[in-house]
Amino acid sequence: MSDVLGQTPPPADERLRYGPDPLQFVDVRLPTGPRTGLSAALINIHGGFWRAKYDLLHASPLCAALAESGIATFNLEYRRVGDPGGGWPGSYDDVLEGYRFVRGLAASHRLDPDRILVMGHSAGGQLALCLAAHAPELRAAISLAGVLDLRRAFDLHLSNDAVVEFVGGTPQQVDERYRQASPMEGSVPSSVRQLIVHGSKDDTVPPSFSRDYGTRKRELGEDVELLELADAGHFDVIEPTSAAWKTIEQAILRLAAASPVRDHPTP
Numbered sequence: 001m002s003d004v005l006g007q008t009p010p011p012a013d014e015r016l017r018y019g020p021d022p023l024q025f026v027d028v029r030l031p032t033g034p035r036t037g038l039s040a041a042l043i044n045i046h047g048g049f050w051r052a053k054y055d056l057l058h059a060s061p062l063c064a065a066l067a068e069s070g071i072a073t074f075n076l077e078y079r080r081v082g083d084p085g086g087g088w089p090g091s092y093d094d095v096l097e098g099y100r101f102v103r104g105l106a107a108s109h110r111l112d113p114d115r116i117l118v119m120g121h122s123a124g125g126q127l128a129l130c131l132a133a134h135a136p137e138l139r140a141a142i143s144l145a146g147v148l149d150l151r152r153a154f155d156l157h158l159s160n161d162a163v164v165e166f167v168g169g170t171p172q173q174v175d176e177r178y179r180q181a182s183p184m185e186g187s188v189p190s191s192v193r194q195l196i197v198h199g200s201k202d203d204t205v206p207p208s209f210s211r212d213y214g215t216r217k218r219e220l221g222e223d224v225e226l227l228e229l230a231d232a233g234h235f236d237v238i239e240p241t242s243a244a245w246k247t248i249e250q251a252i253l254r255l256a257a258a259s260p261v262r263d264h265p266t267p
Helices: 056-068 092-106 123-133 150-155 164-169 175-183 210-217 245-257
Strands: 016-018 026-031 039-045 072-076 111-121 140-144 193-199 222-227
Touching: 026 056, 026 092, 039 056, 039 092, 039 123, 039 245, 056 072, 056 245, 072 092, 092 111, 092 123, 111 123, 111 245, 123 140, 140 245, 150 164, 150 175, 164 175, 193 210, 193 245, 210 222, 222 245
Parallel strands: 039 072, 039 111, 111 140, 140 193, 193 222
Antiparallel strands: 016 026, 026 072
8 A cells, every 4th residue: 555645745846836826836846967858748637536635745756756757747736626616617727727837838947848748646637638638739648547437436426426526416417517527428639649547456446447448438549558557556556666656657758758649730
């Protein structure tokens, strides 16, 4: 069992605000050591079943680890359930604005605008793939133990009906919100590579969420890679000292270095 939630987070290089709300900020970590060119950038969206009591600090170790491996990381905070404006669509709106903000930092922070990735853990995986559905210029989208099917999350009452709090009702009450917010029901452009990661021992979000998502999306022609890690639990996939992390990190680095797939101009 990972103890990532109890760790003292490593400090960020800087904290930048992308909006006027106190929760609209990113913690920036730039690659360590000298840089000879532009860096790939990864926007990380933390989990916590969209609730205000969970913040971005527990995702700091993985962001620091990726910065040490040469990727600039932007650990994104956003309004959540319990915060004014949090929930759907406010939480997603924050992710979209944060993404636009990071793209705007390309020149000042020596980032390659063609190598921006988004990654999310658990509920953050849902938000990451929602962003990918509306940002075809992304290099890749990565879900770590993502809550990718909101109707099934409702059926299973995950985390005491967290999805009901997030979207503001049951599927019978707010069906359109489930269709808008559930990655299983949305479409990610084929130009965006997707890496869907799940631990086989996850007892918080069942691994079948990622398996079923991968099967469905590949049938629709989306570029989806499923990476299921034996014996990994829900938090092992975000713990840089876990047995699973090295495999995940290598997959992220491969995506950051891969040639882009484009059938449209970059906005």
